Amino acid sequence: MPKQNKKKRIGSRRVQRRKRQRIAFLSGLCLAAVLIIFAISYGILYKYVHKVKDGTIASHIFIGETEVSGMTSKKALSAVEAKLSEYEALTLTMKVGDETAEATLGELGISAKDVDKLVEEAVAYGKKGSVWKRYHALRQLKDGKKVIKPVFTLDQEAATAIVDERAKSLEKGAVNASVSYQNGSFVITDEENGRTIDTEAALKTIAKYLNEKWDYKNAVVTLKEVEEEAAIKRTDLESIQEELGSYSTEAGSGNRVTNLQRAAELLNGTVIMPGEEFSVEQATLPYSEENGYVDGGAYENGEVVQSIAGGICQVSTTLYNAVLYAELEVTERSPHSIIVTYVDPSRDAAIAEGIKDFKFKNNYDTPILIEGYIDSNNQLGFYIYGKDTRPEGHSVEYESETLEKMEYTKKFVEDTESSLGTLNNEGTAINGRTARLWKIVYENGEEVSRDVINNSTYKPTEMRIKVGTATDNAEAANLVKTAIASQDEAAINEAIAQAKALINESQ
Template sequence: MAQNRRKKISRRMTQKRRRRMRILFGLAVLCAIVLTGASYLVLYRYVSKVPEHKICDNIYIGNVNVSGLTKKEARELMKEHLQEDMALKITMKVGDRSAEATLEELGLSYKDIGKVVDKAAGYGKKGRLFTRYRQIKGLKKEKLVLGEGFVLDAEKTKAVIDERVEGLADHAVDASIAKSGDGFEIIKEKKGKTVDEKASEEMIVDYLNDRWDHKGFKVKMAVKTEEPSIKAKDLESIKDELGSFSTDAGGGERWKNLKTGVDKINGTILMPGDELSVHDTTAPYDAEHGYVEAGSYENGQVVDSFGGGICQVSTTLYNAVLYSELEVLERYPHSMLVAYVDPSRDAAIAGDYLDLKFKNSYETPVYIAAEIDSANQMRFTIYGKDTRAEGRTVEYESETLTTEDYGVTYKENKEAELGSVQYSGSPHTGKTARLWKVVYQDGAEVSRDIINNSTYEKSDQIIEVGTLTDNAEAAELVRKAISSQDKAAIDAAIAEAKGLSAGESNGE
């Protein structure tokens, strides 16, 4: 019995202790809730001091302080700052040589400045309350710097490197060949260096985003080994003359242009499948590149222009190409007949729309030798490995299909004395023609094919008749006769008009 009573007493005491513990725990929880609520209120009041629509203090994008700005204001400020950055210069070095460009020329821009501004505006505004509090509190001690996210325009950067930097490298040198007596002299190739454009662009972008202090700067461009495209062993097969042609080089200023064009083409090597554009090889046509003003065709007239005569260079080469039986890709006749070759054997060059282009259709390299020799003959000779059948030869025959004689056109010249006659223009007969390729085997004709058809416009003789006089009646008399385009009527009107003028001067 006593034992049972002790058990009951012990059980009641345990229950009392448990009730006290629950009460104490409840009080502790209540206190914690009260304290937490107070802390939350304190934190909330702290973070709420920063206006929701403005960026927190001590936040930078790059070196630009955007604190207290709205997102719109921050974006506008960054655009203004970008304009300042774009005006700065970068010095690109290759070895001990260098070239400059503005960052605008390289196409400097932001990858996504709007996203960066959003990040700046959201700092201290998003996430759990304690996180926001910690972020804003931290800005009191240390500024937050966000990267601008600079990028370059790949095409603009490549254009600048190609134009200004690529030439600074010690590039590979192709093997070359020259005619020497009865044989050929081959000069061995050399390896070199070229600018690694992609790696250089990446290096500049990395610098802009990681270390740039928003001042002009220098960068050492990335380079890589460059192999020569033509090697000495490639040229060992060049032993035979494939074809040649010459025209008389004449003299005067025009001769200088022929010599300049010849020198630019001389020594050209075309590997199998390579193409040559005479325009691209010889242009630009200006004084800086060795050309002078000389006669050329323009709108049916002969006028002086830089590079006048370059068409004779392309024409002479065209015929050498025909005899070499290379593949002609593009060829155009002149607007009017030329004197140095038969119709349909010419090849005009004009602007970027008339060109002579051809391709090395052999399986081995060809070499173009060009010169104006001691007899003043402009000659092109094409060498290579002749794989044509022994005894096979080719000739080219020009056939005139139609002819149209030029006429005479009378024009008034108000600045010339009444009745005076001046000849101008460049009279040319019009023609249509075609060129035949005739193949012979051991002297016997085996084929005849049309190579091209050409049309040459006629160009009339221009005769300018003066009408300058104080006698309006006399001037009108000649003017009406000019409109008739009748020589007899014009001659008669001139005689009558001079009589009127003479009578007036005598007081009649």
């Protein structure tokens, strides 16, 4: 190989080595510059993201409409809760059709879910992740703001009560068809369909508005109505054409008649659909002056006392007998504690609020109508109308049978305020008894069955007889006191006679 060519190759390698060295040197310089720039930038960013102290909220951060910038978690929580308290005074107008009802947000029980977690989120903003991520989050706040949206809720019990009381009163619900017996014929009034509010749906609508559209001011929310069909239609009532059963009792006199009249009014015109159970107690409540009742005579602990709606049991009893003749299904019936005078034993049906009720079921395939009244002859009566599907020639009668009688008792008590020998009765003397009621079925005048449909027990009363022992003669008084302790009526009468004789002898 020529010597000259060899020298050229050696020179070329040297040049290439020098180029590589220069490149390496320059690369090192660049890397060093980059590292220096990175270090400087990191330092700047680190300082930037640590401008906000731990436990302090960055600038331009809101929870709802409450700015919490620069606050500690404690101060932010207090600020948000104070704002929530202010919201309670704001008014929410509920629009139903063309009408409105109002309630404060406080009445609806407004609150925000997990407020403490909202505050934690505000404090943590810009403090998690890499320096670059934190810088990017905080840099966004320079020209804008971060809003952490609370989730508002309502107190379901309180809000339900408000909607039911105020908004639902504005709805125009369906009106059932009705029927009455007038001048020998049945008159039907047509049904009217209506619109009603679904309370659960209304609460969801209000909550959705508060969380999606509310501007933290007084608000108006339109509540959606749903169509409601009448439960009872004209076509349902056209089958009512015949009397199924009836019964009447003497109404008596005094305030008691007012109570009988009021309860009969409440029951009059009632339509009971096939298979439906009817409660006389629920239909005649509440037993109060506001509902038209007055003080009237009633039984209590074996005595006649005055009480609001006294006499209501005569209404249920009279209806019970009409139900028996209509042969409806009796599902609940109780006798009185002591015997009543307006019907035979076992033909009564007592009512005691929350304790005793008279219930029956329409076991016909068509609706029935109850008509209640007090007529010009002072008779409390009930008619039950419907479609009579019983065989022609079918009839029923009811017979009361007394099984045992129990005499009322007497209890003699000393009366130190009345003169010796004076007798004053307290309470009512009523005998007790056990009885049963028979249902007798006739077909074309022939008895075909006889069944017991109830058994009743009536307690005898205890009549208190106060015996006077007031006298200056101690011996005479002791004679009577000793006889009272024996509870022997004959001995008491004899002791009174002896005591009076002693007093006469001493005068």
